[in-house]
Amino acid sequence: MSTAHYMKAFITPLHVETHADLLSSTESLAGAPTYRILRVRKSKDYKPPKDLFYEISMEETRGGYVPWVGDLIALTNVKLKCIDDLRKTQQSYHVAFVHAVKRGNRLTASILSSKPIVDEEGLKNGTLFAVRLINLTTNLRIWRSLHLELEGRNMNVIEKVLQNNFNDDGDCTICSSRKKSDAASACIRDTLQSSNLNSSQEAAVLSCIHTARCWHQYTVKLVQGPPGTGKTKTASCLLHALLRMKCRTLTCAPTNIAVVEVAARVVSTVADLVEYETYGMGDIILFGNWERMKDNMGKEGLLTCEQFVWKRFDFSGKQLKFCIVNLYTHLPTTLISLQVMRIMTRALDLMTSLETLLLSLSAADEGLKQILGENEDEERKLHNRIKLINEKRECLNTLRLLSLKFQVPEFADKNAIEKFCLSNACLIFCTVSSSARLHSIRMAPLRCLVIDEAAQLKECESTIPLQLFGLHHAILIGDERQLPAIVNSEISGKAGFGRSLFERLVKLGCKSHLLNIQYRMHPSISLFPNTEFYGSQVLDAPNVKETGYRRRFLQGDMFESYSFINLAHGKEEFVEQRSFKNTVEAAAAADIVGRLFKDINGTGQKVSIGIISPYQAQVHAIQEKIGKFISDSDSAFSVSVGTVDGFQGGEEDLIIISTVRSNENGSVGFVSNPQRANVALTRARFCLWILGNEATLVRSGSIWKKIVNDAKHRQCFYNAEEDESLDQAITESLIEHGRLDVLLRTHSPLFRNARWMVFFSDDFRRSVARVKNVRICKEVLSLLAKLSNGWRQRQSRKKRSLMVPSGISSPLIEQYNVSGQLNMVWTVDILQENSFWIHVLKVWDILPSSDIPKLAMSLDTLFWNYTEEQMNLCLYKCMEGNLVVPMRWTVDSSSDRQGSCGDADAVQLPKSLASLCLEDEPGTTGKAARKQWRLKRN
Numbered sequence: 059m060s061t062a063h064y065m066k067a068f069i070t071p072l073h074v075e076t077h078a079d080l081l082s083s084t085e086s087l088a089g090a091p092t093y094r095i096l097r098v099r100k101s102k103d104y105k106p107p108k109d110l111f112y113e114i115s116m117e118e119t120r121g122g123y124v125p126w127v128g129d130l131i132a133l134t135n136v137k138l139k140c141i142d143d144l145r146k147t148q149q150s151y152h153v154a155f156v157h158a159v160k161r162g163n164r165l166t167a168s169i170l171s172s173k174p175i176v177d178e179e180g181l182k183n184g185t186l187f188a189v190r191l192i193n194l195t196t197n198l199r200i201w202r203s204l205h206l207e208l209e210g211r212n213m214n215v216i217e218k219v220l221q222n223n224f225n226d227d228g229d230c231t232i233c234s235s236r237k238k239s240d241a242a243s244a245c246i247r248d249t250l251q252s253s254n255l256n257s258s259q260e261a262a263v264l265s266c267i268h269t270a271r272c273w274h275q276y277t278v279k280l281v282q283g284p285p286g287t288g289k290t291k292t293a294s295c296l297l298h299a300l301l302r303m304k305c306r307t308l309t310c311a312p313t314n315i316a317v318v319e320v321a322a323r324v325v326s327t328v329a330d331l332v333e334y335e336t337y338g339m340g341d342i343i344l345f346g347n348w349e350r351m352k353d354n355m356g357k358e359g360l361l362t363c364e365q366f367v368w369k370r371f372d373f374s375g376k377q378l379k380f381c382i383v384n385l386y387t388h389l390p391t392t393l394i395s396l397q398v399m400r401i402m403t404r405a406l407d408l409m410t411s412l413e414t415l416l417l418s419l420s421a422a423d424e425g426l427k428q429i430l431g432e433n434e435d436e437e438r439k440l441h442n443r444i445k446l447i448n449e450k451r452e453c454l455n456t457l458r459l460l461s462l463k464f465q466v467p468e469f470a471d472k473n474a475i476e477k478f479c480l481s482n483a484c485l486i487f488c489t490v491s492s493s494a495r496l497h498s499i500r501m502a503p504l505r506c507l508v509i510d511e512a513a514q515l516k517e518c519e520s521t522i523p524l525q526l527f528g529l530h531h532a533i534l535i536g537d538e539r540q541l542p543a544i545v546n547s548e549i550s551g552k553a554g555f556g557r558s559l560f561e562r563l564v565k566l567g568c569k570s571h572l573l574n575i576q577y578r579m580h581p582s583i584s585l586f587p588n589t590e591f592y593g594s595q596v597l598d599a600p601n602v603k604e605t606g607y608r609r610r611f612l613q614g615d616m617f618e619s620y621s622f623i624n625l626a627h628g629k630e631e632f633v634e635q636r637s638f639k640n641t642v643e644a645a646a647a648a649d650i651v652g653r654l655f656k657d658i659n660g661t662g663q664k665v666s667i668g669i670i671s672p673y674q675a676q677v678h679a680i681q682e683k684i685g686k687f688i689s690d691s692d693s694a695f696s697v698s699v700g701t702v703d704g705f706q707g708g709e710e711d712l713i714i715i716s717t718v719r720s721n722e723n724g725s726v727g728f729v730s731n732p733q734r735a736n737v738a739l740t741r742a743r744f745c746l747w748i749l750g751n752e753a754t755l756v757r758s759g760s761i762w763k764k765i766v767n768d769a770k771h772r773q774c775f776y777n778a779e780e781d782e783s784l785d786q787a788i789t790e791s792l793i794e795h796g797r798l799d800v801l802l803r804t805h806s807p808l809f810r811n812a813r814w815m816v817f818f819s820d821d822f823r824r825s826v827a828r829v830k831n832v833r834i835c836k837e838v839l840s841l842l843a844k845l846s847n848g849w850r851q852r853q854s855r856k857k858r859s860l861m862v863p864s865g866i867s868s869p870l871i872e873q874y875n876v877s878g879q880l881n882m883v884w885t886v887d888i889l890q891e892n893s894f895w896i897h898v899l900k901v902w903d904i905l906p907s908s909d910i911p912k913l914a915m916s917l918d919t920l921f922w923n924y925t926e927e928q929m930n931l932c933l934y935k936c937m938e939g940n941l942v943v944p945m946r947w948t949v950d951s952s953s954d955r956q957g958s959c960g961d962a963d964a965v966q967l968p969k970s971l972a973s974l975c976l977e978d979e980p981g982t983t984g985k986a987a988r989k990q991w992r993l994k995r996n
Contacts (some may be wrong), residue, residue, distance in 0.1 A: 059220050060220075061213050061216055061217060064216070064220055065204045065205070065521070066204075066361070068200075068517070068518035068554075069204055069523075071518075071547075071549075071550040071553050071555040072197065072200060072201060072204070072518060072555075073728075074547045074549050074550045074555075075197075075545060075547045075550045075555055076197050076548060077192070077547070078545075078546040078547035078548075078550070079546050080130070080192050081190045081546075082546050082762045082894065083191050084191065085211075085636075086510035087138045087189065090138070090189050090190050090812070091123030091190045092123070092138070092187055092188065092189045092190075093116045093117060093123055093125070093187070093188055094116065094117040094138055094156075094186070094187055094188075095114050095115070095116060095117075095133065095186040095187065095188055096113055096115045096116060096117055097114065097115040098113075098114050098115075098175055098186070099112065099113055100112055100113075101113050103168075105175065109170070110170060110171040110172075110173065110174060110175075111168060111169070111170055111171075111954075112154075112168070112169050112171055113166055113168055113169075114166065114167055114168070114188070114189070115164050115165070115166050115169070116164075116165045116167065116171055117148060117165075117458075118164075118165045120351045123190065124159070124161075124165065125156050125159055125167050125188070125190065126193060126195075127155065127156055127157065127159055127160065127195070128154075128155075128156065128194050128195030128198065129156040129190050129191075129192075129193050129194075130154075130156075130190075130191045130192050130193070130194055130318060130851070131153070131154050131155075131156060131169070131188045131189060131190055131191060132151050132153055132154075132188070132189050132191055133151060133153075133154060133171075133175070133187070133188050134151040134152075134186075134187055134189065135185045135186055136185070136187070137187055137189070138187075138189050141346060148218055149522070150368055152171050152172055152173060152175055152477065153171075153172040153191075153319075154169040154170060154171045154172065154188075155169060155170045155194070156168075156169055157169060157170050167494060167635055182297050191455065192304060194708055195489040196490065196513065196519070197429045198519050199491050199494040199522055200516075200519050200522065201496065202494065202895065203518075203519075204518065204521065206521075206525050207636055208699055211497075211525040211527075212526060212527055212528065213525065214276045214529070214530070215276050215277075215278065215507075215524050215529055215530070215531075215532050216521065216524050216525070217276075218276045218277065219278055219563065220557065221854065224278075224563070224566065224568065226356045229984055233442070238840050241548050244700070244981045246264070246299050246302075246303070246738035247700075249295065249298055249299040249302060250263065250264070250295070252300070252331065253291075253295040253298075253327075253443050255291075255292065255295060256288075256575050256599075258287075258571070258572060258573050258574045259288055259291070259292045259295070259573055261571060262281045262292055262296075262573065262796075263296045263299065265279065265283070265571060266279050266296050266533050267296065267299050267300070267303070267791065269506065269531055269533075269854065269866070270300060270303070270305050270531050270533075271303070271305070272531070273530065275530075275554065276530055276531070276627070277531050277532070278532045278533075278534065278563065278955070279444050279482075279531070279532070279533045279534070279571070280374055280532075280534050280560060280563060280568060280569070280570035280571065281293075281533065281534070281535045281536075281570065281571045281573070282536070282537055282538070282564075282570045282571065282572045282573065283535060283537055283573045283580065283799075284537055284539070284572075284573065284574075284576065284588075284592055284596050284740075285537075285540070285576065285579070285585070285587070285736070285741075286576035286577055286578025286579055286709070286835070287526070287573035287574065287575060287576050287596065287736075287742035288573060288577060289325050289510075289535060289537075289573060289577075290319060290320055291323070291418045292535070293309075293320050293323075293508065293510055293535055293571060294320060294323035294324045294326075294327050295327070296508070296533070297320075297324045297485055297508065298327050298328060298676055299307060300326060300484075300485070300506060301324075301328065301341060301342070301485050304484055305484070305505050305506055306483075306484055306486075306488070306502060306503070306504045306505050306506070307484070307485055307487045307488065307504065307505065307506040307508060308487075308488070308493060308496070308504045308506070308507050308508070308523060308526065309321070309485065309487045309488075309507075309508045309509075309510065310487075310488060310489060310490040310493055310507070310509050310510070310523050311487065311490065311509065311510040311511045312490055312511055312514045312515045312519075313489065313511075314331070314346060314489055314509055315489060315707075316511045316707065316843075317344070317346075317487050317489055318344070319707070320459055320487070320510050321344045321487040322572075324342065324485065324487075325342060325497065325554075328342065328542070331619060337920075338391050339387045340387060340389040340390045340391070340393075340483070341390045341391055341483055341484040341485060341640055342483065342484070342485045342487070343441045343479050343480060343483040343485070343487065344487040344488070345476065345479075345480065345486070345487070345488050345492065345495075346488055346489065346492050347740070354515040355422060356538075360561050364503070369686070369919060374988065378409065378457075379406060379409060382402050382405060382406060383406075385402070385464075386399055388906075389441070389482075390479075390482040390483055390484065392482055393482065394464065395787070398464045401456060401459055401464075402464075403663065404456050405453065405456045405457055406450055408453040408456055409724070410448065411449055411451060416766040422704070422806075429642060429920070434970075436547065446748060466778075467794045467941060468733070471639065477499055477500075480496070480499055480501055481499070481500075481501035481502060482991055486504070489855060490509065490515060490517070490519055490520065490522055490523060491519070491522065492961060493522050493523040493526070494522050496523075496526055497525070497526065497527075499716055500527075503526075503527050503528020503529070504526050504527070504528055504529055505528065505529070505530050505531065506529075506530070506531045506533065507523050507524065507526070507529055507531070507532045508532075508533045508535065509532065509534050509535065510535050510536070510556060511535070511536055511560065511707070512534035512535055512536035512539060513536030513538045513542060513558045513560045513561055514536065514540075514541060514542060514543055514558065514706070515536075515543060515558050515559070515560075516543045516545075516555065516556060516557075516558065517542075517557060517558055517559040517562060517688075518555070518704055519557070520559045520656075523608060533561065534560045534563075536560045537821075537990040538558065538560055538561040538564050539591045539592070539732075539733060539736055539928070540706060540733055540736055540737050541563065541702070541703060541733050541734060541737050542556050542558060542733065543556045543558065544556070544611070545704070548575040561941065563957055572595060572596075574595055574597055575595050575596070575597050575599050576588075576596050576597070576598060576599060576602070577599040577601060578602070578709055578740070578742075578743055579602060579742060579743065579746075580602055580608060580619045580620070580742075580743070580744055580745075581598045581603060582606055582619040582620040582772075582774075583619060583620050583621075583739070583742055583746045584596070584602070584740070584743075585599060585772075586739065586764075586765065586768050587736055587740050589737045590736075590749060590761070591732070591736050591763065591775075604940070607744065607746070609711070609744040609745065611654055611657070611658065611665065611712060611744075611745060612650070612653060612654065612657065613780060615746075615776070616776040616780065617783055618745075618774070619744060619745050619746070619747070620745070620746050620747075620769075620774050621746075621747050621748070621769070621774045621775075621776055622747065622748045622750065622765065622766060622769035622770075622775050622776070623646070623747060623749050623750075623776050623777075623778050623784070624750065624775065624776065624778060625640075625642055625643055625646055625720075625749055625750065625751060625753065625778045625788065625798050626751060626752065626753065626775045626777070627642055627788060627792060627797075627800050627806070627807070628640045628641075628642035628643050628719045628720040628751050629641070629642065629720055629797065630718055630719050630721055631675075633675045635676035636681050637671045637673045637674050637676075638675060638676065638718050638719065638727075639673065639675040639676045639678075639679045639718065640676060640679075640716065640718045640719075640720055641679060641791055641794075641795050642720075642788055642791050642792065643676070643717075643718060643720075643749045643750075644676065644679040644682075644683050644791075645683065645787045645790065645791035646749055646778060646787055646788060646791075647669055647683070647684070647708060647714050647716055647749060647784055647787060648683035648684045649784055649786075649787035650679065650714060650747070651667065651669070651684045651687050651697060651714075652684075652687070653669065654695075654712075654784060655687055655695055656694055659695055661692075662694075663694070663710050664694045664695075665692060665694070665695055665696070665712065666696045666698075666710040666711045666712070667695075667696065667697045667698070667699075667710060667711065667712045667713075667714070668698050668699075668700070668708070668710035668712070668713045668714070668741060668742075669697070669698070669699040669700075669713075669714045669715075669716065669742065670701070670702055670705050670714070670716070670738050671699075671701065671702075671715070671716040671717075672701065672702055672713050672716055672717070672718060672728065672729045672738075673718050674701060674703070676718045677699050677700060677701055680699050681699050681838060684697060684699070698710070702734050702737050702738050705737065705741050706737050708741060709741050709742070709743060710741060710742060710743065711742070711743050711744050711745070712742060712743075712745040712746075712747075712750075713742035713745070713746050714747050714749065715737075715738050715739075715747070715748045715749065715750075716749050716750075717729060717748065717749065717751070717755065717762065717782070719750075719751065719752040719754050719755070719758075720754050721754055721782055722747060722753075722754075722757065723755075723757065724753075724754055724755075724756070724757025724758040725758070726754065726755065726758040726762065728759055729758075729760070729762065730758055730760030730762065731759045731761075732840070735761045735762065735765070739765075748765070748769075748776075750762070750766075752766055752775075753980075779807050779810060785807045788807055789801065789808065789839070790836075790996070793832060793835050793836055793839065793990075794832060796827075796830070798825075798826055798827065798835060798839070799823065799827070801839055802818050802823060802826075806818070806843065806926055808846075809842075809846050812846035813842070813846065813847050813848050813941075813943055813944060814845065814846045814847070814848065814897070814898065814899045814944050815896075815898045815899070815944070816842065816845070816846050816899045816900075816901065817887075817898060817899065817900045817901070818900075818901050819900070819901065819902050819903065820934070821903045821909075822901050822902060822904060823902050825903055825904045825905060826838060826904055829880075829904070831877075833877070834876060834877045834879070834880070837876055838876055838882065838904065841874060841876065841882060842901070845884070845899060846899065848938070848941030848942045849940075849941060849942075850942050852939075865914055865915065865917075865918040866913060866918045866921050866922055867885070867917035867918045867920070867921045868914065869929075869933060870885040870886065870917075870921065870929075870933065871883060871884075871885055871914060871917060872884050872885065873910060876904065879906070880904050880906060881904065881905060881906070881907055882901065882904045883901070883902045883903050883904070883905070883910060884899055884901040884902060885898075885899075885900050885902070885917070885932070886898070886899060886900075886932050886933075887900045888928060888932055890949065893929055893947050893948055893949050893950070894945045894947065894948060894949065895928075895946065895948075895949060896944065896945075896946050897931075897934075897944035897945045897946070898944070902917065909920075931945075931947065
């Protein structure tokens with residue numbers, strides 16, 4: 059394939075993806091940054107009909123949004139809440155591109171508009187607004203990169219990866235003959251020995267270093283770093299070695315977070331080994347968008363002579379120290395030799411000594427004015443004066459020598475400083491997108507490119523740094539089995555637009571260096587992902603296999619190092635912005651966090667907890683539940699909640715995963731993505747607890763089916779109701795969200811361990827569904843729970859007779875008041891199962907007192923068909939202490955067993971009743987009654 063064809067293949071998917079990005083942003087206009095336009099005027103670059111450049115002045119608000127270069131904005135006379143608002147505006151809106159931003163007395167921006175703007179339009183009443191739609195910077199940089207070949211850019215590395223037989227060709231034969239003997243090799247050996255790498259890490263670093271030394275060929279190396287295998291450590295060791303070899307290298311990553319992480323690791327490594335404080339740090343440059351800090355000096359008042367000397371010395375000394383330290387820290391070693399560095403160090407030591415001497419004299423009450431006075435000739439003060447003069451003379455001589463040996467570079471502006479630093483640095487760090495700026499800077503060629511998190515980078519975006527002048531070698535560090543780049547367009551996604559160069563080369567069979575020892579996860583956590591995603595090639599390091607690595611944060615087998623907790627009663631809800639949430643899982647997660655805080659807070663332990671969910675709506679739901687516990691990583695008890703994407707590259711002591719999806723057809727959407735599952739499963743150090751609906755995940759047939767089955771096989775599978783606190787949290791969540799139908803099922807958390815089997819009429823279900831007061835609902839459920847376990851309320855005959863009219867059902871009917879407003883009406887009934895009569899509870903309705911007589915008349919019709927024997931069985935009671943327990947009789951001998959509690963069996967109801975549907979009940983014989991009453995057993 060030619061490079062021209064290769065570049066062209068990305069252009070159409072890039073168009074489609076940009077359109078999808080814009081469409082996605084318009085769906086969330088309610089939260090988009092908006093600012094008021096104060097003035098619009100034509101720019102000096104205004105040249106219609108195409109170059110419609112304008113300058114706009116904007117209202118600045120404290121902490122408000124500031125536009126960025128590359129923003130695409132909509133100018134309209136209303137604040138937008140949704141895309142429909144653009145269609146409803148009476149005046150037409152304008153789409154504009156932010157070309158430049160200036161901050162002075164007023165915030166101004168240069169914009170390129172899609173059509174002419176009338177200067178006064180919308181400004182008379184101050185009603186012109188700008189709303190940010192999307193930032194196009196990265197996509198524009200990719201677009202330019204795909205056309206760079208036309209400008210004769212460096213295509214050598216790209217041509218290499220397009221070869222049909224591309225693979226890692228190993229070390230250059232010319233270079234390999236000298237790699238063991240020269241000074242650079244000794245430097246490499248020293249670096250590796252001080253880094254304490256394992257064998258797989260060392261092999262990867264050595265291979266990359268030997269390749270980087272070669273000028274004879276163009277290469278691409280792959281380093282695969284599964285979760286917890288020390289990928290960042292390996293990258294920092296490699297970069298440290300390249301720094302010591304003076305090999306100019308650009309290190310990129312898809313995000314600023316990833317760039318800063320690896321840069322910080324390298325700086326930390328170098329700082330531990332430098333001979334002179336921060337000398338040599340100027341060889342390392344991290345560039346991007348930064349806020350400059352400014353020092354504000356206060357006004358000076360009148361000072362005494364002594365105060366003046368102290369203030370001038372303190373000010374000048376601090377400024378001088380600041381300059382010297384910053385020069386040897388930030389300037390590259392090519393400009394500051396070791397000799398100059400030693401002079402700088404001596405000057406700093408002398409200034410510190412001089413400051414100490416002045417301080418001691420002042421403390422001894424000598425007074426600087428007297429010490430520095432010309433007429434003072436006492437012996438003691440003469441000695442101090444001589445000492446002070448000598449210190450001052452040596453310090454000044456050293457500073458004069460420094461000015462002769464070192465020439466400070468002169469710069470005209472900020473851009474010149476940036477160009478100077480980038481031209482002389484050895485290691486440069488930036489995002490892949492920001493590397494586009496290096497194409498416009500004249501500087502010594504970069505020999506190596508290191509891309510961290512390379513599997514998260516679209517292949518077309520990697521073309522930006524791959525075309526840099528002089529580039530010979532590219533080292534891609536990543537893991538194609540973790541999350542790829544995000545693609546919004548379904549069309550572009552199917553076309554493979556989100557695939558990385560790393561993944562493509564792996565699929566072509568290109569050799570990669572696998573880091574094969576993981577240091578993060580307890581073995582019970584790493585077992586499944588290692589087996590499923592890495593073919594059991596990754597080993598557990600000794601540290602994670604130690605007994606001390608097994609930590610228990612909560613009591614119970616459910617909260618061991620690894621568990622799947624089944625929440626069968628969860629319900630997924632589709633909410634705004636095409637996202638799902640599950641309030642039951644959110645309640646369960648909140649309950650666990652609350653218990654963790656209670657058990658851990660104040661113990662002196664430092665614990666970090668992460669809660670991961672695939673859906674942003676669920677993240678928000680959980681954050682609302684546990685807001686008081688959310689804190690930063692420096693807290694003793696830190697909690698963070700985020701999506702899978704947000705947790706990639708991170709790790710916490712304990713991870714809780716909320717899978718969210720809960721439906722009958724097993725639909726789980728993008729949750730089924732194995733790469734997404736891999737990331738979620740590999741963030742925890744000590745404990746990983748997964749919350750999910752077993753039935754839904756198994757029906758999905760996805761990776762989650764394997765996860766559930768694996769948990770069962772390893773006996774790490776639990777039902778949430780097995781834990782009393784979780785059971786209570788689930789129940790309260792169901793009540794809070796009006797899902798009483800779930801709680802009125804026989805196998806609901808409410809009746810799982812009940813002594814009595816409870817049935818509900820359709821009338822009761824309808825009536826209780828109409829109750830919106832959460833407190834009343836809780837009271838009803840509490841009453842049902844107590845009744846099902848044998849508790850009974852004492853009622854006087856007088857009160858009973860006033861509410862229930864005399865009739866055949868009168869002896870059976872019980873009514874319990876609920877919240878002073880309603881009455882719950884229920885009876886004891888009998889159910890025939892095989893050759894047994896069994897006691898059950900039937901709840902008929904919850905209604906006002908005035909409606910009870912009508913219900914009683916209906917029940918009279920029902921019980922009219924009961925035999926005397928059946929009525930007596932319904933009335934029979936057996937007590938265990940203060941509790942009434944259900945009874946069981948054989949059908950044939952029931953008439954002979956009405957004497958005492960000892961003649962009948964008080965039993966737990968058999969499981970065979972679980973599938974029973976009381977549409978035609980054994981204890982009810984009248985046709986009319988059966989038509990009128992229909993009780994369902996769920």
